[in-house]
Amino acid sequence: MQSIQKVQTPKVPCSKKHYIFKLYASQLDDGYLDRIPIFQFILLSCLFPLWGAAASLNDILITQFKTIFTLSNFASAFVQSAFYGGYFIIAIPASLVIKKTSYKIAILVGLLCYAIGCTLFFPASTMGTYGVFLVALFAIAIGLSFLETSANTYSSLLGPQKTATLRLNISQTFYPIGAAIGILLGKYLIFGAGDSLEKQMSGLTGADRISFGEQALQKTLLPYKYIIIILVIAIIIFAITEFPMSKPKQTNTQDAKISETLSYLIKNNAYLKGIFTAFMYVGMQTAVWSFTIRLAMTLNHSINERSASTFMVFSYIAFFVGKMIANLLMDKISASKILLIFSIFGTLTIAYIMVVHNMSAVYAAIFVSGLFGPCWATIYAKTLDTVAERQHIATAGAVLVMAIIGGAVIPAIQGLAADYLGSMSYSFVVNLVCFAVVVLYAVGQVKYDRLTKEIQEG
Known part of the structure; x- marks a missing residue:
């Protein structure tokens, strides 16, 4: 049985006695807690809809x-390239901040950078160039990289190890709530009523076209104004709440070298398979949502952007429902089997989108979002489980977040496929390949779970 150590708190300006929300749990030697601190866990889970809103926008x-x-x-897919490129570049620096300070400090840094990135939309809308908007999105991604690098791993650590995967799945359930809110903000604050933008701008030339475009770009500011307010509130609440360090006692995590950790990880075949699967999954998820x-x-030339964005609201609702169903099933079925079942149906549904060229394909895309439910959290938690030497866990989590670069690569590939094939429907073949990779990973996990059980029982 593991011994219990006294919880260390992050070094922040105020002393421990000044925390308004205290921590009522004890930390174990491996970095996990003896129980789930409910308030801290809920507060941490509330970060997930914050980056969900940014991604859906x-x-x-x-x-x-x-x-x-x-x-x-x-070219339009470069929005995702700039966004997820920021994740890739900043994940390792974010892990260094965690190792030198704490998960809480990294979260505060992430919230601050997120707010700064949202603020950059104001000069971007005034300058009115595509490149400047990409810079603003990259800045937002820096903040989100800190948040995801911290929150995904931290969620799995805020409680006993045996419920780590379920805990992360529960936190991930908050993500589609934020994503749906982001789409609704875009639907009513950015998109206008009437004909589609393409039809409205088709008859405009010269100064009239430029003026119309500038007015449309100004509307992009509105959702980010509300997000900035929420971020300021979140920064204050996190600052006055006590959180555990969640670092292993038996190893000196703060002295672990990046080179040693990377050397360990690159020799871990199971971890590398998880990284590749995470890359393909995030790329597929982002691509499906980017092009729905x-x-x-x-498929329906009579609808405008505002009407079409309703399908994305349904997609995030389906995503939420899929997560809830997966969470409930995990009480009776292993996470690996759930991942396998969902990914098989997902592959078949994407094949349907490719071959059926009517609006039922759009509803199939919504159904696919429901089948995304258990994927990221399960892949993430299962991949982290392969890191036996826990002093490498912070950097291992950061490298996993770097796999989110798939969100920059796969949508661009699908966009290129759509341009080359002349068909948005056929371009979904890119996602078909990605989901097939998830199926193969899930098959391997089911076999591993069965072998582990046989060894334990034998």
Whole structure:
């Protein structure tokens, strides 16, 4: 049985006695807690909808920018490239902040950078160039990289180890709530009523076209004003709440070298398989959501951007329902088997989107979002479980977050496929390949679980 150590708190300006919300749990030697601190866990889980809103607004921006800046599908996908590229670059620095300070400090840094990135939308809308908007999105991604690098791993640590995967799945359930809110903000604050932007701008030339585009870009500011307010409130609440360090006692995590950790991870085949699967999954999820609005408008030329964005609201509702169903099933079925079942049905559904060229394909895309439910959290938690030497856990989590770069690569590939094939429907073949990778990973996990059980019982 593990011994219990006294919980260390992050070094912040105020002393421990000044915390308004105290921690009522004890930390174990491996970094986990003896019980789940409910308030801290809920507060941490509330970070997930914050980056969910930012990610879903990208789907709105892709549609908006494609028309205003007259972009190809490939060029419009650079919204996701700038966004997820920030994740890739900052994940390792974020892990260093965690190792030198604490998860809480990294979260506060992330919230602050997120707010700064949202503020950059104001000069970007005034300058009115695509490149400046990409810079603002990259800045937001820096903050979100800190948040995801911290919160995904931290959620799994805030309680006993045996419920780590379920805990992360529960936290991830908050994500689609924020994503749906982001789409609704874009639907009513960015997209207007009437004809689609493409139809409205088709008859405009010269100064009139430029003026119309500038007015449309000004609307992109509105959602980010509300997000900034929420971020300021979140910074204050996190600052006055006590959180555990959640670092292993038996190893000196703060002295662990990045080079040693990377050397350990690169020799861990199971971990590398998890990284590749995470890369393909996040890329697929991002691509499906990036092009669902475009798919709807391609299959039905009579609807505008505001109407088409409703399908994304349904997608995030389906995502939420899928997560809830997966969480409930985990009481009776292993996470690996649930991942396998969901991914098999997901692969078949994407095949349907490719071959059926009517609006039922859009509803199939919504159904696919429901099948995304258990994927990221299960892949993330299972991959972290392969890191036996716990002094490497912070950096291992950061490298996993770096796999989110798939969100920058796969949508661009699908956009290129759509331009080359001349069909948005056929471009979903890219996602078919990605989901097939998840199926193969899940098969391997089911076999591993069975072998582990046989060894334990034998």
